[in-house]
Amino acid sequence: MTIPLHFNAFVMNTNSHIHHGQWRRPDAGQVDFDDVRVWIDLAKKLEEAKFDALFFADVTGVYGDADADFDVYIREGLQIPSNDPIPLVAALAVHTERIGLALTSNVAQSHPYQFARQVSTLDHISKGRIAWNIVTGLQDNGARNFGYPRLTDHTERYAWADEYVDVAYKLWEGSWDEGALLKDRERGLYSDPTKIHKINHVSERYSVQGPHLPSPSPQRTPVLYQAGSSASGRAFAAKHAEATFIIAPNPALAKELIDDTRRQAVEAGRRPEDIKFFQGLSFVIGDTEEEAWAKAAEYEKYVSIDGYLAHSALVDRTGRAYDPDTPLKDVETNTAKGFGEWVSKAITDREPLVRDVALLISRSTRIVGTPEQIADALVEWQDAGVDGINVINWVIPGSFVEFADHVLPVLRDRGLAQREYGTGTTLREQLFGAPRLNERHPAANYRGAFAVADAGTAEGAGEAVEASEGSVDVALAPGASR
Numbered sequence: 001m002t003i004p005l006h007f008n009a010f011v012m013n014t015n016s017h018i019h020h021g022q023w024r025r026p027d028a029g030q031v032d033f034d035d036v037r038v039w040i041d042l043a044k045k046l047e048e049a050k051f052d053a054l055f056f057a058d059v060t061g062v063y064g065d066a067d068a069d070f071d072v073y074i075r076e077g078l079q080i081p082s083n084d085p086i087p088l089v090a091a092l093a094v095h096t097e098r099i100g101l102a103l104t105s106n107v108a109q110s111h112p113y114q115f116a117r118q119v120s121t122l123d124h125i126s127k128g129r130i131a132w133n134i135v136t137g138l139q140d141n142g143a144r145n146f147g148y149p150r151l152t153d154h155t156e157r158y159a160w161a162d163e164y165v166d167v168a169y170k171l172w173e174g175s176w177d178e179g180a181l182l183k184d185r186e187r188g189l190y191s192d193p194t195k196i197h198k199i200n201h202v203s204e205r206y207s208v209q210g211p212h213l214p215s216p217s218p219q220r221t222p223v224l225y226q227a228g229s230s231a232s233g234r235a236f237a238a239k240h241a242e243a244t245f246i247i248a249p250n251p252a253l254a255k256e257l258i259d260d261t262r263r264q265a266v267e268a269g270r271r272p273e274d275i276k277f278f279q280g281l282s283f284v285i286g287d288t289e290e291e292a293w294a295k296a297a298e299y300e301k302y303v304s305i306d307g308y309l310a311h312s313a314l315v316d317r318t319g320r321a322y323d324p325d326t327p328l329k330d331v332e333t334n335t336a337k338g339f340g341e342w343v344s345k346a347i348t349d350r351e352p353l354v355r356d357v358a359l360l361i362s363r364s365t366r367i368v369g370t371p372e373q374i375a376d377a378l379v380e381w382q383d384a385g386v387d388g389i390n391v392i393n394w395v396i397p398g399s400f401v402e403f404a405d406h407v408l409p410v411l412r413d414r415g416l417a418q419r420e421y422g423t424g425t426t427l428r429e430q431l432f433g434a435p436r437l438n439e440r441h442p443a444a445n446y447r448g449a450f451a452v453a454d455a456g457t458a459e460g461a462g463e464a465v466e467a468s469e470g471s472v473d474v475a476l477a478p479g480a481s482r
């Protein structure tokens with residue numbers, strides 16, 4: 001039986017996100033990304049086409065050499081200027097009903113207590129359509145903007161992410177028990193004080209007393225994305241991710257990563273199907289193959305290799321960017337290891353170079369052809385274990401409109417794309433059939449955990465509230481007055 005693929009529109013609140021140079025095309029609406037209407041119009045078009053989510057990437061600084069000038073980034077509008085996706089997601093939630101809204105936030109950029117509150121607020125506003133792309137950063141400048149001397153060591157970054165999500169899980173899943181929110185006007189009980197708990201989290205980086213300020217949102221925990229593909233990245237994904245965003249050079253290498261990550265997920269007590277894999281791909285579509293390749297040649301005219309090289313800048317441990325012709329085997333980087341690993345596996349007939357990482361992002365994620373040929377290629381990715389596609393754009397909204405108008409109808413006819421959104425209203429129901437994280441996810445361990453802890457001290461803090469039919473008798477702590 002053919003299973004529909006999921007489709008996300010992969011974007012960033014900036015001028016030049018992935019396909020650098022394309023902003024110079026006359027139809028490149030991303031040039032005016034500061035205008036919220038660019039995004040509202042896009043979100044509505046994507047929702048009409050039944051995309052699963054609008055997925056915002058984000059960074060906390062500029063790429064490349066820590067102390068070099070940033071001229072190329074500034075000339076290209078390469079993720080600078082860029083705006084914060086979180087306020088934008090709030091605006092889009094108000095103008096849409098069903099499409100998921102995924103935001104990227106780095107563990108170094110905001111304290112988990114504040115971030116957990118922002119996400120719960122967004123999940124309330126959107127009625128449960130928020131996803132979080134958990135990233136640990138890949139820019140020295142991005143770290144220095146938050147007071148760190150440079151990017152934290154690669155392995156240590158994932159340990160940091162582990163600690164960060166632990167605080168967030170406690171707040172999202174454990175601080176408020178089910179049924180804590182009452183809104184009982186007659187008895188003057190907005191919430192039940194014995195069902196809301198401090199989390200008293202203390203760990204190496206964080207000390208968070210709690211409780212979580214927002215009441216439980218429809219999903220409580222946002223859908224959890226992750227995009228690292230190194231050994232540490234896969235281990236983190238196996239434990240925490242519900243969806244992993246990959247950019248494999250070909251289906252065979254994608255299968256290798258997917259099988260390995262799913263194997264590790266099972267070892268962590270989860271099921272293989274608990275994680276969905278989304279491959280990043282861009283498309284050049286033509287009614288005929290010739291037309292498609294003619295369009296590809298047109299796009300090539302705008303390609304900025306400087307932009308791709310700058311974006312994929314592999315820097316050494318001192319923050320110095322490698323020369324593009326450096327053999328990858330000589331690269332010792334603390335930033336994104338996975339990209340280099342992909343390229344080294346994909347290029348076997350010659351020495352893989354740093355410049356090949358740039359080409360990985362620009363070429364190997366591209367499918368050129370007719371809608372039928374694109375559908376055939378997507379079946380190959382699905383056969384490799386891919387559950388969804390993050391559609392990378394050349395121009396906004398054109399790339400997505402073209403895909404929706406020409407490719408999605410062919411995919412629907414083959415059962416490879418949904419015609420309607422599924423039952424339920426939350427993003428997690430769309431992906432997994434239920435609004436809440438399943439019991440096998442580590443965050444689920446915190447459900448009720450603090451109620452047990454508090455029950456152990458109930459004598460000192462006031463008896464448990466006996467919620468009975470029609471009335472709630474609130475026993476007060478000794479000495480407290482009504």
Ligand SMILES: Cc1cc2nc3c(=O)[nH]c(=O)nc-3n(C[C@H](O)[C@H](O)[C@H](O)COP(=O)(O)O)c2cc1C
Pocket residue numbers: 056057058059060104106134135136137138226227228229230231232233234245246247280335336337338339
């Ligand atoms: C398709 C894709 C999209 C990514 N988007 C972001 C992003 O928006 N922000 C970010 O800081 N890192 C982003 N990353 C980087 C990853 O979060 C991760 O840091 C990087 O892949 C290195 O992880 P690894 O060394 O485990 O492979 C992305 C990576 C991939 C493959």
